[in-house]
Amino acid sequence: MLAAALCAAAAAPAAEADAAAAPSPPSGLGPAFGTAFLDGYWRLHPDAAIAAGYYAVAAELEIPDAASRARLLQFLQAARMRLAAIPAAGLDAAGRTDRAVLDTQLASETWNLTKKRSWEWDPSLYNVAGGFYLLLNTPYAPLDDRLRTVLARLDKVPAYYAAAQANLRKPTREHTRLAIEQNAGALDVLGASLEQQIGHSGLSAEERGLFTQRLAAARAAISGYIDALKAREASGAAGARSFRLGRELYEQQFAFDIATGGTAEALYHRALAEKENLLAKMDVLADELWPKVFPDAPRPASRYQKIGTLIAKLSEQHVAPGEFFATVERDLPAFEKWIADHDLVELDATRPLQVRLTPVYERGISGASLDPPGPYDATATSYFNVDPIEERGPERAESFLREYNRWILPVLVMHEALPGHYVQLLHANKSPSLIKSLFGNGAMIEGWAVYSERMMMESGYGDDTAEQWLMYYKFNLRTVCNTILDYGVHVQGMSEAAARHLLVDEAFQTPEQAREKWHRVTVTSVQLTSYFAGYSAIYELRERLKRQYGPRFSLKRFHERFLAYGSAPVGVIEQMLGQDGL
Numbered sequence: 012m013l014a015a016a017l018c019a020a021a022a023a024p025a026a027e028a029d030a031a032a033a034p035s036p037p038s039g040l041g042p043a044f045g046t047a048f049l050d051g052y053w054r055l056h057p058d059a060a061i062a063a064g065y066y067a068v069a070a071e072l073e074i075p076d077a078a079s080r081a082r083l084l085q086f087l088q089a090a091r092m093r094l095a096a097i098p099a100a101g102l103d104a105a106g107r108t109d110r111a112v113l114d115t116q117l118a119s120e121t122w123n124l125t126k127k128r129s130w131e132w133d134p135s136l137y138n139v140a141g142g143f144y145l146l147l148n149t150p151y152a153p154l155d156d157r158l159r160t161v162l163a164r165l166d167k168v169p170a171y172y173a174a175a176q177a178n179l180r181k182p183t184r185e186h187t188r189l190a191i192e193q194n195a196g197a198l199d200v201l202g203a204s205l206e207q208q209i210g211h212s213g214l215s216a217e218e219r220g221l222f223t224q225r226l227a228a229a230r231a232a233i234s235g236y237i238d239a240l241k242a243r244e245a246s247g248a249a250g251a252r253s254f255r256l257g258r259e260l261y262e263q264q265f266a267f268d269i270a271t272g273g274t275a276e277a278l279y280h281r282a283l284a285e286k287e288n289l290l291a292k293m294d295v296l297a298d299e300l301w302p303k304v305f306p307d308a309p310r311p312a313s314r315y316q317k318i319g320t321l322i323a324k325l326s327e328q329h330v331a332p333g334e335f336f337a338t339v340e341r342d343l344p345a346f347e348k349w350i351a352d353h354d355l356v357e358l359d360a361t362r363p364l365q366v367r368l369t370p371v372y373e374r375g376i377s378g379a380s381l382d383p384p385g386p387y388d389a390t391a392t393s394y395f396n397v398d399p400i401e402e403r404g405p406e407r408a409e410s411f412l413r414e415y416n417r418w419i420l421p422v423l424v425m426h427e428a429l430p431g432h433y434v435q436l437l438h439a440n441k442s443p444s445l446i447k448s449l450f451g452n453g454a455m456i457e458g459w460a461v462y463s464e465r466m467m468m469e470s471g472y473g474d475d476t477a478e479q480w481l482m483y484y485k486f487n488l489r490t491v492c493n494t495i496l497d498y499g500v501h502v503q504g505m506s507e508a509a510a511r512h513l514l515v516d517e518a519f520q521t522p523e524q525a526r527e528k529w530h531r532v533t534v535t536s537v538q539l540t541s542y543f544a545g546y547s548a549i550y551e552l553r554e555r556l557k558r559q560y561g562p563r564f565s566l567k568r569f570h571e572r573f574l575a576y577g578s579a580p581v582g583v584i585e586q587m588l589g590q591d592g593l
Contacts, residue, residue, distance in 0.1 A: 039106030058142040064388025070163035076174040104590040109446040116450040119267035134190035137175035140197035140372035168229035181251035185533040196372025256501040270580040282494040326413040340366040346429040356570040369396035381432040386448040389440035410523030418482035431460035442577035451578030458545015490542040497539035548581040
């Protein structure tokens with residue numbers, strides 16, 4: 012989702028600038044789904060608009076009450092009716108695919124409001140930090156103007172959290188804990204650094220006084236929400252609903268989020284087969300490496316024990332805790348050079364990428380992530396987020412570092428940055444279709460990041476050693492087991508003990524990684540399947556085109572053409588490639 016907000020007085024010049032900078036035309040669907048539609052959409056999704064770089068509504072903060080949900084539902088239903096009235100036969104390929112992408116987005120939001128209804132049971136949905144953080148740290152306008160926008164937004168924070176508390180009927184224990192942790196990050200966003208910005212600003216004394224009042228009220232509202240959640244947890248009210256989604260809701264969400272045309276159950280069975288395929292490859296490599304690593308030790312008869320023992324020994328080679336962040340930062344230029352030297356995909360040095368510690372309000376989901384700019388403000392900084400290791404304690408930090416050892420840490424950087432998320436999303440922001448860039452398909456986005464790992468390995472990264480391939484297959488096995496885990500937990504009721512067995516004993520992950528993944532599967536659903544679903548679709552598409560074009564096939568041209576259509580589902584991109592060719 013996407014959103015943003017701005018007060019009317021401060022909005023006009025910024026809105027004009029945004030309109031001039033926005034990609035045009037917005038879609039291939041004609042004026043009915045052009046700028047006017049998106050303007051209306053953003054007014055109902057102001058936080059998402061800010062994330063997309065659309066600041067004309069940045070001073071707004073949508074109060075998540077029943078009236079807001081009713082307005083949104085009415086908008087979504089009316090938009091779907093207008094969309095359905097546009098005959099697909101009368102559109103070109105760009106228009107047809109925009110129509111499909113937008114219809115999926117509108118239907119998904121409608122389903123979330125009316126069927127999944129996570130607004131009743133997921134307290135972590137309610138957090139004001141993201142929009143405020145972006146407004147304070149993105150220089151889309153002078154600081155004083157941005158602070159005035161923040162000031163307008165602050166006025167609505169108490170009502171926002173009052174509505175959030177009123178919405179909760181049967182929150183899960185896991186989402187309650189996540190909300191407590193992440194909303195502590197909201198207090199941090201509205202803390203000392205904001206006060207310093209105000210102190211260095213040109214705001215009037217009256218504005219500074221208003222800031223003092225509204226900041227105090229906003230912080231009190233956030234603290235009140237945290238306290239109310241802690242009280243629910245202490246009383247046992249948190250946990251009234253299971254975090255497990257169940258078969259029916261899971262399949263429905265899978266159809267919207269993954270959009271491959273298949274079912275979650277079918278993907279689960281494909282993942283089981285691919286798990287065996289990867290283990291067979293790892294078994295061969297383990298036989299090759301065993302005499303080198305353990306020259307005097309007998310080889311275990313058990314495949315799992317043999318591979319696991321070998322990986323555990325190799326994983327002792329990792330950076331020191333204090334060097335992890337610096338190593339990620341240092342390795343980025345080397346990845347840029349490799350991609351350029353091997354002519355894999357076009358980069359853009361004008362689009363900044365910065366490594367940072369994950370903001371507190373975003374922690375608690377995964378150990379690393381990428382925050383990209385939106386297509387309305389595409390030249391803003393992309394942030395490669397890395398969770399701080401020192402907070403884990405010595406034992407957990409060592410387990411984490413073994414997981415991201417000397418061979419796997421580079422694969423993580425490939426995935427999150429180069430040539431993974433950072434590269435794909437900067438290309439998406441240049442797409443002529445704003446619809447496809449804004450309403451991205453998670454399977455395509457995560458699938459490209461996983462595919463980029465394979466792309467680098469195929470180009471010879473890591474000197475083509477058995478050690479590098481073994482560790483790559485381990486990381487790829489993690490992708491496959493994400494699907495097995497997610498479906499197993501949410502549909503089949505897999506226990507934590509069974510999940511740990513899968514991850515540690517059969518996928519060779521460290522206890523720390525298994526602990527993180529269990530937490531993640533309890534606070535998300537379906538997203539973990541997007542990696543394998545998207546990767547396998549992209550890889551299969553590439554192989555089909557290689558057979559079709561034969562010696563005329565160009566790997567770089569495939570990558571450039573594939574990325575040119577925004578973050579559309581792989582099936583949609585395949586349609587476009589069928590029309591445009593390579």
